[in-house]
Amino acid sequence: QVQLVESGGGVVQPGRSLRLSCAASGFSFTTYGMHWVRQAPGKGLEWVAMFSFNGGTTYYVDSVKGRFTMSRDISKTTLYLQMNNLRAEDSAVYYCAKDTSRCNSGTCYGMDVWGQGTTVTVSS
Amino acid sequence: ETTLTQSPAFVSATPGDRVSISCTASQDIDDDVNWYRQKPGEAPVFLIQEATTLAPGIPPRFSGSGYGTDFALTISNIESEDAAYYFCLQHDNNPFTFGQGTKLEIK
Numbered sequence: 001q002v003q004l005v006e007s008g009g010g011v012v013q014p015g016r017s018l019r020l021s022c023a024a025s026g027f028s029f030t031t032y033g034m035h036w037v038r039q040a041p042g043k044g045l046e047w048v049a050m051f052s053f054n055g056g057t058t059y060y061v062d063s064v065k066g067r068f069t070m071s072r073d074i075s076k077t078t079l080y081l082q083m084n085n086l087r088a089e090d091s092a093v094y095y096c097a098k099d100t101s102r103c104n105s106g107t108c109y110g111m112d113v114w115g116q117g118t119t120v121t122v123s124s
Numbered sequence: 125e126t127t128l129t130q131s132p133a134f135v136s137a138t139p140g141d142r143v144s145i146s147c148t149a150s151q152d153i154d155d156d157v158n159w160y161r162q163k164p165g166e167a168p169v170f171l172i173q174e175a176t177t178l179a180p181g182i183p184p185r186f187s188g189s190g191y192g193t194d195f196a197l198t199i200s201n202i203e204s205e206d207a208a209y210y211f212c213l214q215h216d217n218n219p220f221t222f223g224q225g226t227k228l229e230i231k
Binding site: 044045109110111116 | 166168170174179213215218219220221222223225
């Protein structure tokens with residue numbers, strides 16, 4: 001079955017970096033777009049970034065542009081989110097999620113399968 | 125950026141009731157709306173895609189409607205297991221945005 005397993009979360013000081021991983025299995029990793037979505041404590045969901053099926057298109061929410069970078073290792077079927085210059089407001093549970101489509105040229109149809117999430121806490 | 129406004133923020137229902145949750149978009153987004161359910165400490169579950177299409181494995185007690193700016197999720201014959209938060213998502217334009225959520229409590 002389709003499975004996404006996030007890891008890499010933890011407690012980090014403001015200004016430092018962290019890299020999240022999302023191990024994917026049960027589907028063709030290079031056929032679907034992928035997303036990172038976060039949820040701050042007690043808050044709703046916030047979309048963070050999107051990666052098209054071939055990596056040709058990547059979008060980020062304005063608040064993380066220039067600080068976060070999404071990438072993948074096809075051989076490991078793993079998605080990454082490199083987070084630099086972290087701020088307190090980046091504290092959240094981070095979910096990776098598979099899109100129902102390729103997200104070709106950035107046209108996506110929304111997430112169908114989500115991981116269990118990994119928690120990032122930015123605090124001094 | 126498209127803002128999605130969900131209402132009500134909280135709804136209480138009795139088993140067997142029917143509940144509707146509204147999601148209003150700040151601009152026309154065709155039928156590019158999905159619905160999700162999330163229980164505390166769990167990942168969201170995909171319920172409805174393209175405003176009206178039931179996701180695989182979701183019982184037909186769940187239904188979606190709407191087009192353009194006004195959308196709704198309706199849950200019929202509510203069961204105790206339906207207690208959760210419900211979110212709408214628009215994927216019409218970047219950045220993708222979610223509604224702020226509706227908490228469904230079962231009496």
